[in-house]
Amino acid sequence: MMHLHHVPGTRSSRILWLLEELSLDYELSAYQIGDGSLRTAEFLDRSPLGRVPALEINSTVIFESSAITQVLCEQYPDAGLAPSVGEADRAAYLQWLSYAETQASIVEALNLQMIFLRPPAKPSVAVLKLMVARLKATLGPLEALFGTQDWVLARGFSAADTMLGFNLYAVKHFVDLQPFPKLRAYTERCRARPAYQRAVEKDGAQKMYSQDFYPLPTEV
Ligand SMILES: N[C@@H](CCC(=O)N[C@@H](CS)C(=O)NCC(=O)O)C(=O)O
Structure with a gap:
């Protein structure tokens, strides 16, 4: 069960x-x-x-x-969704699994400042700028990775993709993905998977983001 x-x-x-x-x-x-x-x-x-x-x-x-x-x-x-101990790409698998969580923790910080903070509390523009820059920095290595392979592991789809692929849904609310064509193509590959589509159907409507994109505030 x-x-x-x-x-x-x-x-x-x-x-x-x-x-x-x-x-x-x-x-x-x-x-x-x-x-x-x-x-x-x-x-x-x-x-x-x-x-x-x-x-x-x-x-x-x-x-x-x-x-x-x-x-x-x-x-x-x-x-076959994760390399076993001793397999050559096990280190890469573990590395990207943790990378996905590093990226998600930056998204979480932005969610707190941009979505959940209620007046009279005010977000710090300086911190927001730093967070968006840090989030954008996480995309460069992924753009490079997906320039040479379709999935996080060269061998094909793995559970590192279920960890990472989900993030990109949230990332796009804070960073414009236009300059990252390989990453956008990757998200389309994720979206095309029948299991992803079943999950989205069961997920139901997300209520967190009311805007497609959250630009940095000019003044707070
Ligand atoms: N490192 C944890 C983070 C879990 C986490 O922070 N989940 C968020 C949703 S993305 C949550 O439950 N937040 C509820 C809250 O902070 O009250 C994991 O990967 O499971």
Whole structure:
């Protein structure tokens, strides 16, 4: 039995997509950030920081998307979505898995400043500029990577793509992807996957971003 605790359009979408890639049966419970549903005693028992994803596998609950990704790939090795210990591209796989989380943490900082902060609190323009520049800097190495291969690993689609591919959905709200054609083509390849499309259908409407793009404020 698997049960994914999820907020549409967030890092738990990585796991939703991976569960679909693995063709697994699972239950899905959806929450919302900011309405208290991630802070109940029952939820904090599953995920002590009140964050998603949390995945129940039988009587065990795991949180942290990269750990969940690893556990699922190890439980279903025949799907071939992660290199095993000793395989040549294992280091690259682990590296990009962590890179995806570095990038997501910058997006999270921008979400906090641009979306969740409510007056009278004001975002710092200097910090926002720095965050957008740091986010943009994460795209250069990916543009180079996808200039030579279709997926994060040269061997083909892997769970590093479910970790990273999800981010780009959020990144485009803060950085114009126009100058990154290889990256845009990569997001189209992700979008074309049937498992991605099933995940998007189950994800439901995301309620976080009300604008397609959030430009830096000129004055605050
Ligand atoms: N490193 C964690 C981060 C999890 C995380 O921060 N999730 C966000 C959604 S993207 C969340 O649940 N936020 C709820 C909150 O901060 O209240 C992971 O990869 O699972």
